Amino acid sequence: MASEAQSGGLNEYIGHHLNHNVVEIGSGFNLDTWLVSLVLGLLFLLWFGLAARKATPGVPSKGQAFVELILEFIDGQVRDTFHGDRRSVTPLALTIFIWIVFMNTMDLLPLDLAGWLVHTTAGAEVAHHTYFRAVPTADMNTTFALSVSVFFILIGHALSAKGGLGFGKELLTAPFHAHGFMVVLLAPVNLAMNIIEWLVKPISLAMRLFGNMYGGELVFMLIAGLLGSWISFGPGVLANAAWAIFHILIILLQAYIFMILTVVYIAGAREGH
Template structure:
């Protein structure tokens, strides 16, 4: 059941949940909750990885080790599909980190929408957004990192001259260089932007659906109407959770695969 903020209606309730705990304003704003949960989930990955590494058993692997090996094989298969046997050493740990980290950040959306904010409110914290991937800063930062890696490998493989040549002569040849520069720049910049917006848009929309479902019992008191709306809210929540599990997994997978594909494209010798 949704917990009502004092004196708030549906609009205020949604705005409250979509407001980050932050310091600073404008360009210099830092979303403290986004940073906190991102670092916390990243530390969780490191902790679990260390536990698995210390407990490796070739003869009698435990369930956690089997799960980790399955994920590693899955990621390795995606890399082989794009790179074959020539993948740089950084690609496997990068792809694995993206898959696990993005999935865990997305998974925070399955925690009851009012639970952690209510706990934070009891501790004197007014705002708290617990899903880092519903913050465009998070998805843009990851996408920009992938973009920088793509540019780095493009220059490393093609050389600086080859990279510049890609902008000058693709896609219309040497007689339309100004148009080529604009078209190629748009094509290159569209990759990180679409990568960031796809993940952000899906997760933000998913969070909004949970908020709209929570509104069914916003500020409700014990009454006959509650006996109708609360069961409906539970059914809708369970149905959306079941669907959203597929969404959060698919979005983590897509982000990982596109990262592999973009860096793989940077390793091609030809100009597209």
């Protein structure tokens, strides 16, 4: 696939790698995003499920110790941020963090690996017309699906803590509190402000994760298209390795930010203005 940068230019090379494997199910459905997300989610469940089944009260194995270290880290972050019952919040935070880390880590796979596999098994012509993007979080559909799910979880926590009437009253009477007739006058303003506040949360979560992972993916494509094909193999490998080492920080940081903001938003949803 890297030879495309020589034959068709960098634009064609990047354009090819930015295409999803789309199947028509009513509308376009990104099969590659769905498949990779599903496999990684099942891998997370299998890993932690087996670790829980094999856990022993004595001296833990290295695998058990590593899982316990992750659990203690996530629970500590939740405990510092959320001061209510953590029994449902910590598992949610753990799922978000590990799943996003897994999806982000797909950006470290060789960019042309999928094309090489298709080229090897089905031939060059099939490979040229086959698209596969392995980073689900570089697809806005994934990040918005995650953030919208978090949004409905926030609504659920708000309703659980305040009840339907209490939550509705808060939407109409905060953040600009008033008395008497001014309550009626300020109700539309309060409602508009609260709607904006609630909608900004999932949008900011989705766009932050998508923007960072999409940008990181583009850098890998630029390095592969320029250094890997036009100059020589050596500089491309070195540049990719350097960016991959730095990108590991982005992979972990973006998962952590998404997770911790979710916990912060849950804490805010259960509290009053």
